[in-house]
Amino acid sequence: MLKYFAKRFLSLIPKILIISVIVFLALQLLPGDALSRSVPPRVYQQMTESQRDALRESLGLNDPLTVQYFRWLGNMFKGDFGYSQSTGSNIGEMLAARLPSTIELTVIALVIASVFGILFGFLASLKPNSWVDYTNTTMSIVGISVPEFFFGILFILLFSVKLGWLPSGGRMAAGHPGFWERIPYMILPAVCLAISLMATLSRYTRSAMLDVLGKDYVKTARSKGISETAVHLKHGFRNALSPVMVIMVMRLPMLVSGTVVIESVFNYPGMGSMILDAVSAGDMPVVMVTTMVIAVVTLVASCIVDLFTALLDPRIRFSS
Amino acid sequence: MEQQMILRVKDLQTAYYVGKRRVNAVNGVSFELKRGETLGIVGESGCGKSATAHSILQLLPKNGRIEGGKVEYFPKEGEPVCLSECKRTGRKMREMRGGEISMIFQDPLSSLNPVYTIGDQIIEMLRAHEKISKKQAAVRAAQLLDKLGIPDAEKRLRDYPHQFSGGMKQRVMIAIAMICNPSLLIADEPTTALDVTIQAQILELMQQIQQEYGTSIMLITHNMGIVAEICDSVAVMYMGRVVEYGSLKQVFTNPKHPYTVALMQSVPVLGMGKDKRLVSIEGATPDGSTVFKGCPFADRCTKAGPHCFDHPPVETEPEPGHRVSCHLYTEGGAAE
C-alpha cells in the first residue's frame, strides 16, 4: 500500500521536471534582459550598466544554463518566482494572493460536481430506460453542450439581477473576509464550473453502475438473500466508483481550464484572471510561471484522487 | 420408505426479451428432486439449463421473466413454498436465497466481488440469515474454510479474491453457499472453468458435503461423465425442454431418446473399446427464438421420420419414473 503511494508520488517528479525545463527554456528565449526579470523593475531602471553587470555576475546570470536552471528551481522552492514585467510586483506574492482563492473555488466545484453527478447517475442506473434515466441523460448532454460562461451570464441575470439572491461577482464584501461570509460569492461561480463535470460524472456513473450490476458477483450477492439496497450500494456502487474516479482524474484539468473563463465572468480574483491580465499585457514571465504552478497543482491533485481510487480498489493497491 | 421431496418444478416457462424479440429459454420443464439426492441437468450450452436454475431462485437478468409453471420448495418443517409466486426481491424470496437454497456459479473468478475480502463475503451471507456477531461469524467462516480444505483459513479470511487460485476461489464460493447450511445446493457448471485435476477435487468436495450435511444438490453440467459419477437422477435438456428424465441407472443403461444416445456416444468413457468410435451430433443447436412445429431435435436426429417434423412429441413413460419425449415411443409415432 505505502509502496504504491510512494511510487505514484515519485512518478510526479519527472513530469514536473519536464514542465519546468520547458518553461525555463521558454523564459530564456524571451527577448529582453534576463536581469530585468530577476530584480524589481524599479530597481533595475535606477541601476547603471556597470551595477547591472556586477549584479548579473553575482546572481549567476552568466553561468551555464544547467546551473541557472537548478538555481531557478531552488529559488522557486524558496518562494522567489521573479518579477512581473508589467506591474513590477513580486510573482510569488501575486501567487500567494491568488492561488488560494482559485483552489477554494475549484475544490467547492469538485465537491458539488462529484456529489450531485454521482448521485444522479446512481439514481438513473436503478431504473434504466425510465423517465428518470431519460431526463438524466438529456440533462447531462445539455450540461456538456452549453458553454459554462453562458450559464454564468444566465445565472447572473436570474439570481443576482432579477431575484437579488446572490452577488453577481467578486470574492467577498469589503471588510468581511471570513470563509462563511465568502460562501454566497462562491455559489454561482462554483455551480457554473461544476455543471459540465457533473454531467460527465453522472453519465459515467450510470454506465459504470449498469456494467457492474450485470457482473457475476452481483448475482452471487443476490443469491445470498441480502436486500436489494445492499446489493446496489455494497456491491454495485462500491465497484462502480473506481472507473468514475478515473474519469474524475482525467477531467480535473478541464475543471481547472474552466476556472479561467468563470473567474472572468464573475470578476473573481483568482489565478485565471491573473493569467488573463498577464496575457493581455504581454507579461510573459507571469504567464509562464502561473501556467507552470497551475499545471503542477493539477498534477498533484490528480495524484491525490488517484490515491483515493487505489484505496477503493484492492487490485490496484496490490498490483504494484 | 418413500423419500421426502425437496423441490418440484412443473411446466416451467421462462423467456428473455431482447429488444422486441422474445427468446423462450425454458419451455415447459418439469422435474423433482428428493431430499439428500443429486439431480443432474445435462445438455449443450444454450439448452436452457442455466435459465432453469436461475428461474428457481429468480436470479434471472432484468430482461428475463418466468412466464408460466410452478416451482415448489418443501422445507424440512412447515408449509411448502411456491418460489415462482414469490416477489423477485421480496422478503420471502430473500429468506430462501442462501438460507434454504444456495447457488454456486460457473466462473469463480468473476463470481467473487474483487473489492471485498473473502472473509467479508462469507460473513455477509451468514449475517443476512442469522443474528450473529462479526467475531463469531468470522470464527465460523474460518472453521468452514478449514473443513473445505483451505490451509491457514483464519489468516486467509483477510485476503482478497485475486490472491486465490481458481480452485481455491471455487472452494470459497462453496463456503459462501454452505455457511448457512442450506438444504439445497444448486451448482451451475461448478467445474467448467477449472483445470481437470481441480475439477475432480471440487466434485469430491461436493459429495463430501452431501454426506456430511445431507444437502440435496442440483448439478448443472454439459459433461455426461460428471453426471455418471455423482448424480442419482438425470434430466436431459434440449432447446428448453426436458427430453429424457429418469434415475441414473435408467437413463445410462437404457437411454431412450436419440439425443441422449448421441450425447453419450460423443463422450469418451474409460475402458471403452478401441474399436468403438466417438460420434458427434450433426448440425448445431438452433437459435433460441426459433419456433418449432414438430420435434425441435428432428433435423439433427438420425431416426427422424416425416411425422417428427410436423407434430410435437408427447411425453411417455416407458418404465416407471423414466420419462421421454420422442415419437419413437408413442403409438403411431415415427414411421421407420
Next chain:
Amino acid sequence: MEKRNSKARSSLARRSWQRFFQNKAAVAGGVVLTLILVLCVFAPLFTPYDPAYADVSQKLMPISAAHPLGTDRLGRDLFARLLYGGRYSMFIGLAGAVGASVIGVVLGCIAGWFGRRIDRALLSISELFSVFPQMLLILLCVALMGQSVANMIWVFVLTGWSGVFRIVRSRILSLREEPFVESCVANGISGGSIMFRQLLPNTIGPVIVHTTLATAGFILAEAGLSFLGMGVPNDLPTWGNIINAAKRIDVIVNQPMQWIAPGVAISLFVLSINFLGDGLRDAFDPAQ
C-alpha cells in the same frame, strides 16, 4: 470469399443504420445540425446584410421584420452576424478537430505498431498533454503566437491530438495480438499493407466519432476564448466574439438579445453534435 465478406459487412452497416434511426434524439440532432449548417454555409441566401456593415443610425434596434434579431451597438444586423459567425466558428472547430485527429492517427499508428520505446515516449508525451489544463496551454500559445484564425486552429491541433492518439494506439496494440494479424505476417503480407488495409480501418469508427465530438469541444473552446477576448481578432464575427459584448453587466441586463442569441446558437449547435455523436457511437460501436 471477398464478395461474401463485403455482403456481410454491408448488412452489418445496414443494421447499424437501423439502430441509429431508431434513436430519436440522435436523428433530431442530425436534423438540427443540418439546418444550422445550411443556414450558415448559404448565409447570403438568408440575409441581405453584410455582417461587418455598421449603420450607426440603426444601432440597438429591436426585433423587426427588417432585422429578425435586431442590431448591435454599432448598428450591425445580429442575424447576419450570427450566420456568418457560424461559418468561422464551425470552420475553426472542424479544422482544429480534423488536424488534431490526423496527428493523433499518425502518432497512434507509429506507437501501436512499433511499440516498446517509441510507444512509451509518445505515450508519456500524450499523458503530459492530457494532464495539462488545455485552456492554459492555449493561452500560453496565444500569448506567444498572437491572435488570428490560423493560430487558433494551430493551437487546437497542437493541444488536442492526445485523445485520438490514445484511441488509435490502444486499438492497434490490441489488434496486433489478434491471430489474423499473425496469419497476415505468416502469409508474407508487408507491414504497411497490414497497417493500412487491416488495422487502420478497424479504428476509423471511433476516430470519426471522436473527431465529431472534438469539433463540438473546439467550438466551445473558441467561444470561451473569444468571450475572454483571447481568441480570434474581434473584428471577425465568430459566435464567441458576438457574445463577448455580454461581459458588461449593463449589456446583460438591458440588451439580452446580444448574448442570448449567440449563446443559444452555440448551445444548440453543440447539443445537436453531441446527440448525433452519441447516437452514432451507440449504433456503430456498441462495445464502447
